[in-house]
Amino acid sequence: MDYFLTEEQIMIRDLARQIAEEKIVPVRAELDEKEEFPWEIIKVIAQSDLFRIFIPEEYGGISKGSLEICIAVEELSKACLGVSTTYAANALGTYPVLLYGSEEQKKKYLPDIAGGKRLVAFALTEANAGSDAAGIQTTARLEGNEYILNGTKQWITNGGEAEIYTVIAMTDRSKGARGASAFIVEKGTPGFSFGKKENKMGIRASTTRELIFQDCRIPKENIIGREGMGFIVAMKTLDNSRTGVGAQGVGVAQGAFETAVNFARERHQFGHPIISFQAVQHMLADISIQIEAARSLVYSVARYIDSGAKAISKESAMAKVFATDVAMKVTVDAVQIMGGAGYMREYPAEKMMRDAKILQIYEGTNQIQRNVIGQALIKESVKGK
Numbered sequence: 001m002d003y004f005l006t007e008e009q010i011m012i013r014d015l016a017r018q019i020a021e022e023k024i025v026p027v028r029a030e031l032d033e034k035e036e037f038p039w040e041i042i043k044v045i046a047q048s049d050l051f052r053i054f055i056p057e058e059y060g061g062i063s064k065g066s067l068e069i070c071i072a073v074e075e076l077s078k079a080c081l082g083v084s085t086t087y088a089a090n091a092l093g094t095y096p097v098l099l100y101g102s103e104e105q106k107k108k109y110l111p112d113i114a115g116g117k118r119l120v121a122f123a124l125t126e127a128n129a130g131s132d133a134a135g136i137q138t139t140a141r142l143e144g145n146e147y148i149l150n151g152t153k154q155w156i157t158n159g160g161e162a163e164i165y166t167v168i169a170m171t172d173r174s175k176g177a178r179g180a181s182a183f184i185v186e187k188g189t190p191g192f193s194f195g196k197k198e199n200k201m202g203i204r205a206s207t208t209r210e211l212i213f214q215d216c217r218i219p220k221e222n223i224i225g226r227e228g229m230g231f232i233v234a235m236k237t238l239d240n241s242r243t244g245v246g247a248q249g250v251g252v253a254q255g256a257f258e259t260a261v262n263f264a265r266e267r268h269q270f271g272h273p274i275i276s277f278q279a280v281q282h283m284l285a286d287i288s289i290q291i292e293a294a295r296s297l298v299y300s301v302a303r304y305i306d307s308g309a310k311a312i313s314k315e316s317a318m319a320k321v322f323a324t325d326v327a328m329k330v331t332v333d334a335v336q337i338m339g340g341a342g343y344m345r346e347y348p349a350e351k352m353m354r355d356a357k358i359l360q361i362y363e364g365t366n367q368i369q370r371n372v373i374g375q376a377l378i379k380e381s382v383k384g385k
């Protein structure tokens with residue numbers, strides 16, 4: 001399929017593909033095995049300017065949009081979802097500043113983020129606030145010129161390795177979702193420490209950690225937007241970021257497809273390569289149809305976001321659900337085509353299958369995405385759209 005990419009988009013794709021093939025593929029199994037954070041690869045990504053993609057030019061970026069991010073994420077994901085999660089979560093953590101940050105905050109943080117000098121993490125989830133994001137318990141109390149944060153965030157991607165954290169906390173718990181606010185907290189701030197590091201089924205090259213705030217004082221200027229805007233900041237951040245999770249799905253599915261095709265050409269049974277059997281061809285045909293459909297949707301939604309559309313919740317949720325459900329099915333089928341070999345650590349298919357599962361869970365489970373789509377459909381039907 002020709003997606004009519006511009007020369008610049010093709011350049012981004014080729015650059016990300018080269019990094020994926022030369023730097024990620026050779027070490028992905030080891031990173032997965034050792035559950036090791038990919039600092040060497042992050043440095044290469046930084047040197048290649050891929051962190052600059054979605055940062056405006058005036059802050060050291062190249063002012064590209066959602067489609068360019070998706071293209072880069074897809075290529076990295078084809079090689080390793082753990083590495084691409086680190087990259088994509090950095091964008092997730094940056095969106096609050098990009099979308100709602102003050103001029104001072106943008107000037108202070110975005111150039112370093114664009115240069116890949118400081119990684120970012122987004123901290124919303126807590127032990128009792130996963131799908132129910134408005135149920136967060138972490139508090140931020142204004143005292144003089146400082147906010148004092150108390151609480152614990154759970155399962156934070158890039159936790160511990162990132163230098164900058166965009167944190168959602170309650171400034172007025174009595175107001176529910178309308179009592180949340182968003183803050184920037186820097187690593188090293190007294191009262192801010194890291195807790196449990198998770199041992200995960202997949203995306204093991206990425207790090208997932210607890211953040212602990214104990215009377216952590218931050219300057220009052222570190223609030224993003226105004227008090228009470230935190231839930232909207234979080235939801236808009238996720239609206240902008242979820243298409244990228246869809247792109248991760250497309251990438252890992254493509255990686256699994258290519259692995260299965262290569263294997264099916266080489267593997268002989270009953271005197272023939274297994275790719276010559278119709279049972280295998282039909283599975284590969286179904287896989288390729290699903291991947292192309294997922295890519296088409298992800299790219300279309302990314303282009304829709306880049307067109308400046310304001311209401312993007314439904315569309316980004318659709319891209320996330322469809323492409324990540326495809327990723328799960330395709331990676332399972334790739335293992336099936338490869339049979340016993342697919343189940344072995346010697347081949348990358350089993351890692352891709354383990355990695356793919358998280359895509360249906362993080363940045364809002366696929367059940368929550370269907371709620372978001374359902375709510376949008378109700379609103380549209382009321383408006384008679």
Ligand code: COS
Pocket residue numbers: 124125130131132133134177178231232235236238239313362363364365368371372
């Ligand atoms: N954009 C702008 N505003 C939004 C919004 C969006 N995408 N989604 C919700 N809002 C607003 C609503 O309009 C509502 O505003 P009012 O109080 O003015 O009416 C407010 O935010 C609360 O919304 P709602 O009542 O829909 O909130 P709920 O508590 O029912 O939760 C879901 C909504 C389930 C969609 C939300 O909690 C969610 O997305 N959960 C998943 C979180 C997630 O992705 N976690 C992953 C961790 S981050 S990696």
